[in-house]
Amino acid sequence: MEKRLFVRGNEAVCLGAIEAGCRHYFGYPITPQNDIPEFMSRELPRIDGVFIQAESEIAAINMVMGAAATGNRAMTSSSSPGISLKMEAISFMACMELPCLIVNISRSGPGLGGIDASQGDYFQAVKAGGHGGYHILVLAPSSIQEMYDLTMLAFDLSEIYRIPAMILGDAVVGQMKEPLIPHPRPDTELPEKTWALRGKGDGEQRIIKSLYLGDGELEAQNWKLHSKYQALKDNETRWEEFETATASLLVTAFGSAARIAKTAVMMAREEGLKVGLLRPITLFPFPAEAYAAATQQCKKVLDIELNTGQMLEDVKLSVTRDTDVFFYGRPSGTGSLPTPEELLEQIRRHCS
Amino acid sequence: MRYDLFISGFGGQGALLAGTVLSYAAIVEGKNVSYLPSYGPEKRGGAAMCTVVITDGDVGSPVIGKPSAAIFLNQISLDKYGSKIKPGGICIINSSLVDSTAFNRPDVETILVPMNDIAMQLGDPRIANMVALGAYASKSGAIEITSFEAALKEALPERNHKFIPANILAIEAGFKLGRGSSSLAAPEVIAQN
Numbered sequence: 023m024e025k026r027l028f029v030r031g032n033e034a035v036c037l038g039a040i041e042a043g044c045r046h047y048f049g050y051p052i053t054p055q056n057d058i059p060e061f062m063s064r065e066l067p068r069i070d071g072v073f074i075q076a077e078s079e080i081a082a083i084n085m086v087m088g089a090a091a092t093g094n095r096a097m098t099s100s101s102s103p104g105i106s107l108k109m110e111a112i113s114f115m116a117c118m119e120l121p122c123l124i125v126n127i128s129r130s131g132p133g134l135g136g137i138d139a140s141q142g143d144y145f146q147a148v149k150a151g152g153h154g155g156y157h158i159l160v161l162a163p164s165s166i167q168e169m170y171d172l173t174m175l176a177f178d179l180s181e182i183y184r185i186p187a188m189i190l191g192d193a194v195v196g197q198m199k200e201p202l203i204p205h206p207r208p209d210t211e212l213p214e215k216t217w218a219l220r221g222k223g224d225g226e227q228r229i230i231k232s233l234y235l236g237d238g239e240l241e242a243q244n245w246k247l248h249s250k251y252q253a254l255k256d257n258e259t260r261w262e263e264f265e266t267a268t269a270s271l272l273v274t275a276f277g278s279a280a281r282i283a284k285t286a287v288m289m290a291r292e293e294g295l296k297v298g299l300l301r302p303i304t305l306f307p308f309p310a311e312a313y314a315a316a317t318q319q320c321k322k323v324l325d326i327e328l329n330t331g332q333m334l335e336d337v338k339l340s341v342t343r344d345t346d347v348f349f350y351g352r353p354s355g356t357g358s359l360p361t362p363e364e365l366l367e368q369i370r371r372h373c374s
Numbered sequence: 375m376r377y378d379l380f381i382s383g384f385g386g387q388g389a390l391l392a393g394t395v396l397s398y399a400a401i402v403e404g405k406n407v408s409y410l411p412s413y414g415p416e417k418r419g420g421a422a423m424c425t426v427v428i429t430d431g432d433v434g435s436p437v438i439g440k441p442s443a444a445i446f447l448n449q450i451s452l453d454k455y456g457s458k459i460k461p462g463g464i465c466i467i468n469s470s471l472v473d474s475t476a477f478n479r480p481d482v483e484t485i486l487v488p489m490n491d492i493a494m495q496l497g498d499p500r501i502a503n504m505v506a507l508g509a510y511a512s513k514s515g516a517i518e519i520t521s522f523e524a525a526l527k528e529a530l531p532e533r534n535h536k537f538i539p540a541n542i543l544a545i546e547a548g549f550k551l552g553r554g555s556s557s558l559a560a561p562e563v564i565a566q567n
Contacts, residue, residue: 026401028394028397028398028401028407028409028528194410194436194437197410197411198408198409198410198411198436199394199397199408199409200406200407200408200409200433200436201401201406201407281433281434281435281436281437282434282435282437283435284432284434284435285434285435286435288432288434359437360437361435361437361438361439361440362434362435362437362438362439363439363440364439
């Protein structure tokens, strides 16, 4: 049998990042992601990497910008209020087309919020949290294995498309421990970094910037970004389907909520209810085609989130026209997560 | 088979370590497992809880509303969460510290285990959590008792491996107790010995 590690999600992200060749971590502590800087502060110096606990979240993300501009794999991690602080730099990096990884082990909000699991940052992650209407790649792991696998994928896609990438998790996937089967990073063909800054030398000048003053330059840059987002939508959507082929009610959820929903779907199936689960893995690009295909036959969708309805908007835009979309969710702060039994009750209501 | 266990106590009683050791034992047996600790501003003396799911198949939800088994290490835990156990489930109570006279769940199998007393008899109050784990293993059949030694080796840092024999003794004591106790009287008899 393969060796299985037993690690927290936060540690799985670190293992994935190091396996993916990331040697530059910059961060500032915040619960519930502190296992990430703790792990990186211990491990990166041992492999000639760089760990810096910066003076603030803003400093950390700007250090990521610098490292990324030189073509190095770099990352930061934080939790919701800290991610808000990083938004200006993320907008800049989106315009500069700099690959990097930002991990958001999100907490509830708005404001300082609480540290319990929440999916309140969906809008911020997917709909451009900073100014300028950009997008970043957003991946939503729902297991410890995925925390590892998707971290590696995030780095690769980030370089292929020259776009910042985000892992969007919460205290469940961050703090939970599950077996992890480590494996070598995939042998992905990556483009040469012909844009990366390499210091003054004899080569051609390279400029990375987000200021486009020339006539039509900024418009052209925006169209370039737009076509990048279109390419991501065309080529990189990922999702998981469970029992969808015969479903007359399609449950959809992402990340930790999808784990709870999956058990609820299994319980409903045991009761003979025709229910399936569609779990988006990429939140941007959103797997719209999966919803369109699944709702050719299945005309009822129940969206479940740990908030009051955010992904709901993308689900509604993706289903076929005559599909009814229902929502169940609650914002965190109640001290408890929805249970499978609670979700099963919702499923029963929509099956009757 | 699918097993889930909720463990709750004061911070420092070893609720989280018990869950971790159980999870490693499941991994030793090649099973799937999830371990979800409670997450909050916890400290020694505060609340500490975790949920472990063990299965041959897909774990699915790491969040369990109605656990099929629970270990309550202190009074507050029983008072607060005793009602959550699934009908027909197993309730393992640390009778050294917990008064269960007000606990009225005839629909669950309640086992009183004087965990701290047994641990003291074995020479170390810190292994009370392992007594609980042994009782759970025998009552639920979720884990073979022989898997715990390898699990402890994985769960504990090398410097603490010298404590493994004492932990195994505690697990075995709990295991025997769990096997013998289908009534509430049995554990108290053993405690008096």
